[in-house]
Amino acid sequence: EHNRSIEKYFSSIGENASEIGRSKADIKKDFLHKLFYHLGRVPALTTDNDLYTALALTVRDRALRQFVRSTEQFAEKDARGVAYFSAEFLPGPHLGNNLLNLEIMEETRQALAELDLDLDHILEQEVEPGLGNGGLGRLASCYMNSMATLGIPAIGYGIRYEFGIFKQEIREGWQSEATDKWLHYGNPWEVMRPEISYEVKFGGRTEAGTSKEGKYFVEWHPESVIKGTAYDTPILGYQSNGIIMRLWKAEAVESFDFSIYNMGDYYRAVEKKLRSENITKVLYPNDENLSGKELRLKQQYFFVSCSLQDMIHLHLLQGRRLNEFHEKFSVQLNDTHPSIAVAELMRLLLDEHDMEWDDAWHITSHTFAYTNHTLLPEALEKWSISLLGRILPRHLELIYEINSRFLEELREKGLNGEQIARMSLIDDHGEQAVRMAHLATVGSYKVNGVSALHSRLLKTQVLNDFAKLWPEKFTNVTNGVAHRRFLALSNPRLASLITEKIGDQWLTDLTSFRELEKYAGDPAFQQQWRKVKLENKKELCKLLAERAGVEVDPAMLFDVQVKRIHEYKRQHLKVLHIIDLYLRIKDGKGEDIAASAFIFAGKAAPGYFMAKLIIRLITAVADLINNDEEVNRKLKVVFLPNFNVKQAQRVYPAADLSEQISMAGKEASGTGNMKFALNGALTIGTLDGANVEIMEEVGEENFFLFGQTTEEVQETKRKGYRPYEFYEENSNIRRVLDFLVSGALGEGDPELFRPLFNNLVQQDQYQLLKDFRSYCEKKEEVFKLWANESEWDRRSILNVARMGKFSSDRSIRDYCENIWNVEPVRLRD
Ligand code: 9GP
Missing domain, CATH: 3.40.50.2000 (Glycogen Phosphorylase B;)
Structure with missing residues (x-):
């Protein structure tokens, strides 16, 4: 709607929307305003963290402005977008990178020097968000920078862990682990969105029924409900564009425990609240290695459920129909961690939006694309049937149904019993378990490895049966790195x-x-x-x-x-x-x-x-x-x-x-x-x-x-x-x-x-x-x-x-062409 345009707002105050305040004088003024108005600091009492926070907020204003402008332009073009689902992001320190991307490093340095402050010293104060283990999380952040640079309408969805990857200390020669309290001094980069929140259910049982119109339905009566609230961090591309990384924090649903509270059991109500918040407390510090812990499954489900609900909400808000969801979005699953999303999208479409199975499956299997990041057998996630059934009873039913239709397809194609058992979503060896990589492969329209060799091994070995069945589904995108951070900065x-x-x-x-x-x-x-x-x-x-x-x-x-x-x-x-x-x-x-x-x-x-x-x-x-x-x-x-x-x-x-x-x-x-x-x-x-x-x-x-x-x-x-x-x-x-x-x-x-x-x-x-x-x-x-x-x-x-x-710019172009079918949007300056 034109009268909502950002340009119009700015022109009404005599400013130009593309002018973000790059001069030394603008930066100096805004920095002092943040110090006094936002932090209420007397110069004599200013700490290093105050200075860092004031500067970060000065820069965040500019980053948010870029993001808001980009979003408006993406919306105007009605462009197809990408949601990057990743349980880990490792953005590194934001401040220096944002100064580089906004091209205001020197102006900022000079503005601070005029106040007798040293930019390098202030940069040193930043505590980085360690929300990933290593390569996988860092890759996600490199991709965010490249998507922003190239003008890809994208959003990164993940988890706002209160404690990131542990701090490593060496004591008497051994590694010892200390808690990473990255939020201790506050996080000036994020914007909390209390109104963007979704309910996520856990446990309980399901009940099938038939409506008055004769339609079969399933209702899920959960044991508990948890609320996910969005925290947005702007991620800048080079020179112009901004996208967001939206991380979910778990909280208690206020209404849920009133019954207990009313009975006077205040402490039990509070305890429930604490238990809800546990879900996003801490990042599991294992890369390449399945810990198999219940809480990990809950984390994975929690963030994909919030994210998919959010995407559906946005889609409907724009007046679109749900059956064109996959035409508007591609969801990239960064490794198997978010693959429960396949079952969750089915559930949302079937149970909450009354869709028929075939339509829901068409949308789901044209929405997701799956990136595999490891061949190590111990890292290919499996969840035992008993655990899944207890935490996500409805999803287990859906996985069984997806599996039975898939195995039927295999039988029709003439595959033998051994092949079928190998490909099944359910592993019958020992304790029965769901093979999450198989769920991701069956539920995605593209599957890729992360280097030519790895993609070849994926096709010829680990997922060989699937590659034979659907050769056109498999592709490679060799990883890349954000060369602006790792060289220019x-x-x-x-x-x-x-x-x-x-x-x-x-x-x-x-x-x-x-x-x-x-x-x-x-x-x-x-x-x-x-x-x-x-x-x-x-x-x-x-x-x-x-x-x-x-x-x-x-x-x-x-x-x-x-x-x-x-x-x-x-x-x-x-x-x-x-x-x-x-x-x-x-x-x-x-x-x-x-x-x-x-x-x-x-x-x-x-x-x-x-x-x-x-x-x-x-x-x-x-x-x-x-x-x-x-x-x-x-x-x-x-x-x-x-x-x-x-x-x-x-x-x-x-x-x-x-x-x-x-x-x-x-x-x-x-x-x-x-x-x-x-x-x-x-x-x-x-x-x-x-x-x-x-x-x-x-x-x-x-x-x-x-x-x-x-x-x-x-x-x-x-x-x-x-x-x-x-x-x-x-x-x-x-x-x-x-x-x-x-x-x-x-x-x-x-x-x-x-x-x-x-x-x-x-x-x-x-x-x-x-x-x-x-x-x-x-x-x-x-x-x-x-x-x-x-x-x-x-x-x-x-x-x-x-x-x-x-360069990760090349990787992102490859994703756009071979997987997402998304065109970069040329943004107005
Ligand atoms: O081990 C891979 C590493 O080789 C790769 O560069 C990185 C990003 O694709 O992912 C790592 N995989 C994991 O951390 C777990 O799958």
Whole structure:
């Protein structure tokens, strides 16, 4: 409606809607207004958090204005939109990124300087929302930035966890977990929407009946009802557009317990309230690993139910009919976590909107698209029938019905009993359970993996039966990263060196980095390149000294592995190699070893013993080496605690070598691999996940490839892998493994690392010993190349120049074309 137009509102006060107040004077004025009017602060009493909050609010005003304008324009165009359903988002600190996207970084810096304030100090105050475990949640946030940049009408739906991923501390060498109280000082970025709330039912029983008109219906009589309230955070794209991330918080439904309250049992009523709020209390800290906890299922259902109700509400509000829901929206399921949405949309359409089964199924199965992010069998979610039946009785009925129709279709197609049992949504082995990945696959119109290799393995192995049935349903979208955050924002030195050379169009088109290729061999450019890296390394050294208490010489080769700690990622492969180097130096045979700082960071799931033991091993090796005068000028080992987005932004720009050494076939994609190469690190890696495509792009000669391929890994396993033979036959391996249990590490207790030793010589399910020799040999090449500065720099420049494919802008374009069928909207300025 025209008279509701934002432009009209602004012109009525003599302002232009597109003018968001970018000048130093505007920013300074608004900042002071926030400090005095919003926070009511006297200058003498202002704390760092006040300053941060006032600045964040100043910036949020501008972000919201962008969002409001974008929303209006999306609505005018009646554009088809995307809802990105993700149980995790890892946005990282908002302030710097928003300043970058609004292009007001310098003006803000100057405005603050005039008040004798330092922008960098204020940026440091932000506590980031740790609402994800790692790659999966960070990917969701990279995609939000790219969707906003490209003008995709999109909304991200998720959970507003009160406590995010735990804070990792290292105590006596071990990981210990502390609660992440990210909301403690308030969250200036979000807008609470008390009126946008939905009721979500749990438990109880269902009752079938027939209406007066003779229509069959089912009523769900829940045991409890919980309210979900929306909290919106604006997410900016580069230069113009804004979208929102809508996170749901669980609360008690006020009316629900009046009966108890009236009876005078005040405390029981309050207790119910507390129990309701539990649902969004804490993020489960397990990546790749099913915890199978009831609360986790409740979280998943809670957020998809709120989100779907919200979408239906918006759809109807715009005067549209429900049977065109799938024409207006595509819902992307980020991994299996939100896949109960398939049953929930069916329930909403059938039970709450009186639709017939076939119509409801048509809409549902044309609405969802499913991204799989892991092949690890233990991470493919299953919910036991008994649990599902107890928490979501109506959904279990619907899943049975979906399954019986699906299996009937298979029978008609002539599939045999074995195939049908394999594909069923219900797993009959042991305790009966619902296979959520199957539900997502059956209920979606597209299924994708996250790298070419992973998508191929998904099709040929894990979901092979489905891919044969519906080949056109399966596709690939290789992951990408928000290069504006991970280069422009976090590596300003490199960003300006590049911009000086080739201009700044790379900010919206990363493929223009190709123009750097011609400077790769230029000695003057190489020198500038090297200087930038050295400055970044010096900064990281400060952080390492401060957080890990280790002094590192910035001239060393920075060899970095940062990611979740997991056996399949093989951090211990790198550690075994470090021990090997240590023993060589001790033997007086270390002259060819490049002076190296081995840097590790990453969290272990709190219940994952082996991962925690790997951290303990890293800290033990660090203690030994860093305190040994004979070795510590040549080698340093550092475990940087509490890896998060903020720290990541300081680590990637300072790395020389990126370790991507998972067993082939296990890492679905990886995204750290892209962030490192984008910042000029060379990669040592296996042919796993997106490494394959990175190597293709940068050239095999600029990549340190080692280890078995996926096929070789499988062949090794098929033939009966006996890791003990490597222990017996390879004296290097024997020496290193024996060292683990020699008592030389970790306060002299030879038993401390026995479980790791035993695991490696007895099972070694990630075939570390098999790849050990190849890894060590590659490392020798690394050392040799490091001695040749200009050749190293040349390769580093070529790596960056050829990273164009790995921007998340490209991934989002792929989703738009191959999956969503959504057109970017060209927004008015
Ligand atoms: O392990 C994958 C990682 O390889 C990938 O880069 C990331 C984003 O696609 O997802 C991770 N998967 C999970 O965290 C759980 O499925």
